Amino acid sequence: MKLQFNTKLQPLQDALAKCDKGALFCVKGQSELAMPRIEVSDVGVLSFPVTQDQLKKMVERATRAPYGKGTETITDLNVRRVWQIQNADINISGEQFNVFFNAAIKHIKDTMGLAGETVTAELYKMLIYDKGGFFLPHRDSEKAANMFGTLVLSLPCSHRGGDLFIAHSGKQVVVSLENDTVSSIKWTAFFADCRHEVKPVTEGNRVCLVYNLMRSGGHKLILSSDSGELITNEFNKLFCVRKAKKVYRPKVVDDEDDDDDAVAARKVHDDDEDDDEDAKVLKKAKTSPTTTTSTKIEGDKENDDDGDDDDNDEDIDAEFNLEGAKDRMEKIVYTLQHVYSMANFTLESLKGNDAVLARALLAISDKAQIKIGLAFIHLKEEGGYSNEYGGPEYYNPEAELTLEYVKDIETDEDMDLDEDMTVEESEILPKGRLDNIKPYEEEAEEATGNEGGTYEKLYRHSALVIWSTAYTGVFTMVENPDVVFQMWDDELEEMGGIDANPRATLELFFNMLVCLNKLQKSPQQLESILAILGENSSNRYLPKLISLAIQSYGPQFSGRLHGDILIEILLDPSLRSMTPDTVSKTITLLLRYAPPGGVVDLWCKMLEVPNPPEHLSTLQLHMVHQLKDKIFILEQCDKLIQALNTHAMFAQERQKLVDMTCAKATAIMNIEMAKGTFPSSLKEIERLLGLVATGVAPSYVSLPRLKELFKMVVQGSPPDLHIMIMRTPYLMASPRWSVSSQFIQTG
Template sequence: MKFIEVEYNRDLKPLETVLSGVKRPGDFFVSGAIEIPLPKVEVEGAGTLSFPIPEAQIAALVQRAERAPYGRGDKTIVDTSVRKVWQIAPGKVRIGGKSWAATFETILAKVSAGLGCEGVGVSAELYKLLVYDRDGFFLPHRDTEKTDGMVGTLVVTLASAHRGGELRIRHAGREVTVDTSAVDFSELSYVAFYADCEHEALPVRDGNRVCLVYNLVQERSKGRGKTLKAPEYESQISEATSILNEFLRASDAPAKIAWLLEHQYSPAGLSFSALKGADAAKAGVLVQAAARVQCAAHLGIVHIGESGAAEPDYDEYSYGRRSSRYRDYEDDEDPETEDEDDEGADFTTVTVDDSWQYIDEWRDTRDLAIEFGPIPLADGELLPEGALDEEPPDNKRLTEASGNEGASYERSYHRVALVLWRRDRYAEVLLQAGVVAALPYLKQLTSGGKGSRSEALALAERMVEAWQGDSRRWNGYFSGGRRPESSHRIEMIAALGKLKAVGLLERFIADTVTPSYDGLETAALISSVDVLGDTKAAMLFSGLISVRMPNRPNECAELLLALTEDASRCFPEVAGSVIAGLDRIGIRNPKLQPDDWEPEERRRPLGPQFLVNLLGALRRFKKATL
């Protein structure tokens, strides 16, 4: 068998059909900012503009400007109750500078990509320079076609101090507001939109907004007379919404689904904003549909692989050769040095001894990296069906036979997918990868105020229940997640304390921290006393010390000493547990599982500091008779 067998989802054919017609990327608007050497802008009668534009030059611009009119039917009207802005004709404005041509080409390329016009040929013609002084605005309107082939408008805001003046754009039931006042003075901000979009300029509350307005013109080719319009996928979004809602709410629905994208993306460059062509278009539809059915959407890299015994299909000269169409993010090799024509070793699979499917390198819709870690991918969660059929693996390796061992192989796919799951199954999905994957989401919920407290408590309870199992099942290989460490226990103690979840905190310390305590959790435990109360804290810490004194005596003495920092509190039973455990130091504790007992080299040897800490704590407790 030359390809890895993949179990796809076979129940979402209707969704595949809907998305098959979504090919053109782009949106009805695009905006951004670019840091560049600022252009040289000369205005007749006002001279060369300085940046940010000073008040004196604003006054000079206004003196040479005229009130901008607006169109009503076949009439052109000046009415400052509808449009209050100054305009200067393009013939009086000259824009240059050494880097301006290249800079403007960059802006135009970003605009073309954002509007879905790549490959079509779109140029920009300066229409006018506008000055919105204080209280300047323009009520909602649509642009008329000012030149043959005009498809939209590009607005480049020059560096000028102002507040307000946001541009609000509407299309097909959607609305966005673009604020250009937040841009640094070293940047040029731009926004472009299709001509059929309703838009308005909100009032400038302070300062002056100065901008260059361009007509975006489609370059006509012979036999092509259709004017570009914004990609319109509302019907597909509605259909996808209905399909996802019905499918994901079924009792037997998988926890998540992963839609494989067509293009290859490196982990370093992975983001929604970097998606190409049809990937961007399909992702846009799925993300909007997911939001309507209360689903989370993330990008991630799907890893599907297997290894086992193999028989080489060629002579032994080529043993050990490796082919790679994917540069692993842990590989430091220069990709240009790889032999792209090398298809690697051909072999016949004898047995599949191991296999794995998981997703990592997560990005949310804001293009922020999310530390979920590797989350297992279950059978039936991947689509579209057949996406990897007949696709050669991205990595494959054949290892020659040696000694009593025959030849072995390993091969794998590494592809980007858009992953969706219901928000009310967030905990279930993350806990597939273990408690470490769920910690960032728990911290997010604990910081979300009263509205998210109930969800945070529900997730915290599931994590407390799952923690011990996670610690024991981890085996150092992928295994669906990362092993919980002391740093994660510290984060969990803090989260439970913030939630004031006394019962859960008590269980977590007793069941999870106690058998794993290594001293790093001491500060977090001390902080938890305020939530637990003295009585519960004393009971829990006494139990912890009874269990951990045999192999963590130094750390137990440090915990006892830390408890004495607050003179108003007294924990004599904790001190008693330390004293009672002195004769058990170094003796294996039968209460600990084998995995919890640490080898000698991982434990700090007893030294004078142990006695200093112990006697110092006892002196503060005034329990010299213990």
């Protein structure tokens, strides 16, 4: 099935292609050497070329080689026809052979993307193909931990045919292992997941030694500055990250195996930089609570205790912008070349270009602010099916893509994610990798009656998943709110408290909110967030922290649930950052994001504050003027009017404010009456009339006003006989003034 490629990913694909070291999925060679001493039990020391007498004895000593099918081991000469001798019955020695063997292993490392790793080979068995011997297409099972491939040595023994066809990722290589020599060895190595086939031997016998290739260690990769910068910039564009200001330094992943020359070269380079800038010193950057990147500052200039005075509001708003975080791509899913089992899918098990790519990404992960995971893409394809015209036909396909078995590539620990994390086609790289994969399960149903046929195909493919940590930091891919708040506490404790590093607190808080914004929100979460903000004692970024909380959780705000703690923060005289101006801006932001009813309840609570600060009355007046355009419920108008009529702070502007609020209430009444049904509107008019009669009606409700509403309701529908008949019982049951000649005529 062909997926739609997101052309915006093309520049990143091109940049990542520069990391491709040209790693091959198979290599081959031939070496002339003094042949080793190979002794086989019950056969003796082999001669080269192997003699017919020795071949006969080896076959007598051998057993038929089986093959694996799922969890079964099967011997079937229709699938595999070859003799095997176990490694315990073979003894190999020879100094020149060891030199040859070590050189072959080094070549395998250098050409198959394994540089920096420790590669070893373990003899598995000897295979003897006689005339007609073959092995149908298959993949080798990974028979031991850290096994990644197979090495085959073809010993001198005259034969024809038996070519080895090795296929991988749409490419195929044909290796001839015919060896008519006396003193040379032909060899080939390939990754275990490569599909390969041994064609029938047409003449003579082929004798070969088969080794399991093992790997260990070697997470190291030093990426050039140019390549690292190019890839980082492309990630920044896709993840909407502002260009980093720090100087790029290549990261060495697991550099314990680094060679001394490389370390020395980097040291010389660093020393040269220091000589050029000896007036500067290195100081740990405070822009992140988890950063290990160094940044340069003037040697004699010391920042204040929190190191944040150079920040201005515009820079802070631009850097910590929740709206910008919404528009970014969440992840990129890079499908891998090789096939991996669920049981053996780790950083150490990655092969060829997959390994090169993964280690290149790890090398720039800090600089590019990315987190990398291993996962399987699960693709479910459904559509129409027909088998009427000479073969099956599949049409109108629809695909559903999800991620399964996601784990951290560095720790190999499972990530606590949704079981079915959706993958969008626009997130998948590289172009065309999944177009020709084969389903591991498929099912089709023929058409029945009036219903057409349907089909379902299931696919699975290994992938790297790349998330940006620029907006979520340590909270990247955390899916549980309880875990988020626990991580906040843990990170804050490690930082030394909420006031220890205000700039780091701001970044951590921003990261937490971006993470929480993807999850199901609740008023209880906002309660926890406000409790966090209430712990501040001197944080200069407190107004920004509050504004971020309101932008994220404004819709969950309740004046009754959250009002007390918010008022305590806004009016705390010990918080220098909460000036009258910042408090006013905070309330304006709350009016923009929070439900009006929640703000009305907050306003009422603020009226009850004992010994209020001088600016509170101005703030209350400001809130009333803003609320009149926000509220659309009469109950909220009633609360405002009652408070305006009873609190002394509104004495000078009381009538103006009450009239303004009454006008808003009248407009709301008109809207509600216009939307209501004829019976419900009359019932509401009767209710209000009762309030007028008992003297408890709101000031915006009067008998003349009710008459106007009645007239509006009666005239609300076109004059139709059927409608008039339906109205009559309600009119007859209405108050006396409603059936006067004036209103009957209007109906």
